[in-house]
Amino acid sequence: MTDIKTVGVIGAGQMGSGIAHVCALAGYDVYLNDLDLAKIEAGVSTIEHNLARQVSRGLIDDAAMKTALGRIKPAESLALIGQTDLAIEAATENEEIKKAIFRALQPHLKAETLLASNTSSISITRLASTTDRPERFIGLHFMNPVPLMKLVEVIRGIATDGATYERAVTFARSLGKTTTNAEDFPAFIVNRVLVPMINEAIYTLYEGVGTVDSIDTAMKLGANHPMGPLELGDFIGLDTVLSIMNVLYEGLADSKYRPCPLLVKYVEAGWLGKKAGRGFYDYRGEVPVPTR
């Protein structure tokens, strides 16, 4: 059993809302924070939509949905997050943003609060070093979409102690997740393997080897991937894909990780994928339409 009762989630985007969703369903009281109340409310309505989908599929009942929603409280101030037993940061994949969040949270933290980051790629050791408790700081890397994906990667920074690791693993398992241990190197395991594959698919498009449709169809039917790599890039968010490639490129100092210029162009255009309405597909109509 976990001794954690309350969970704070910072960032109410696709991952923060998913983490709040599974925590509330598992019985935790959740405080959800973002830059303003409108963003928190948007996160809560995403959770409501995704819980309703689980009800319609017979995975949970109506009462469980209502109880879970009742457990999620908006936290406009980080002061509320600092009083939780476990604070999970799930804001934009940018090291400076994440460090600024942990610095701002610092004065509000109760002594026992455990800190976690859902970062996809950034050093847990570096993020932990901005806090007063690197021994109680850990990477809890959930997968997207959180309610459906079984894995949580657990990443210890250089100073993370054994008790924190055990508590984090017990917590993730209490959400019905399976954990794997990854060492603290750029992008850990899943994204070290997955994101260069997505970047390579974008090079394949850039070099004219295939179209959006032929590349995704090839990988879905030829390699049994549930989503094609370009659809998956859009699903993750192309800003996040680019950030991860940059962390790999800089952190491993190897040119094989250079981000594809076409990926950079899409991000510069604000075509960030599904969450922005447009990426390698245009999602604004009835069905997604390839943009190349």
Ligand SMILES: CC(=O)CC(=O)SCCNC(=O)CCNC(=O)[C@H](O)C(C)(C)COP(=O)(O)OP(=O)(O)OC[C@H]1O[C@@H](n2cnc3c(N)ncnc32)[C@H](O)[C@@H]1OP(=O)(O)O
């Ligand atoms: C970047 C990182 O740091 C790490 C990562 O997470 S990498 C990404 C890892 N994830 C993947 O690789 C996912 C690959 N895709 C899949 O496995 C499958 O397509 C899937 C599990 C996502 C969906 O499978 P499915 O249930 O057969 O699809 P379907 O019922 O049609 O649902 C698809 C839709 O529901 C979402 N979804 C379904 N149930 C959901 C739930 N309970 N909560 C949230 N989203 C849900 C999907 O994202 C998608 O959205 P829309 O319908 O709103 O457009």
Ligand SMILES: NC(=O)C1=CN([C@@H]2O[C@H](COP(=O)(O)OP(=O)(O)OC[C@H]3O[C@@H](n4cnc5c(N)ncnc54)[C@H](OP(=O)(O)O)[C@@H]3O)[C@@H](O)[C@H]2O)C=CC1
């Ligand atoms: N997308 C994915 O598939 C996965 C992502 N991750 C990781 O999860 C994290 C979040 O990603 P994701 O949910 O996809 O991104 P989103 O862009 O969907 O959400 C990020 C949210 O954080 C908000 N935010 C930015 N700065 C702050 C701040 N200072 N305080 C509070 N909230 C802030 C953003 O607001 P605004 O939009 O106004 O900037 C936005 O609402 C990243 O670290 C990412 O790498 C991990 C696993 C999978």
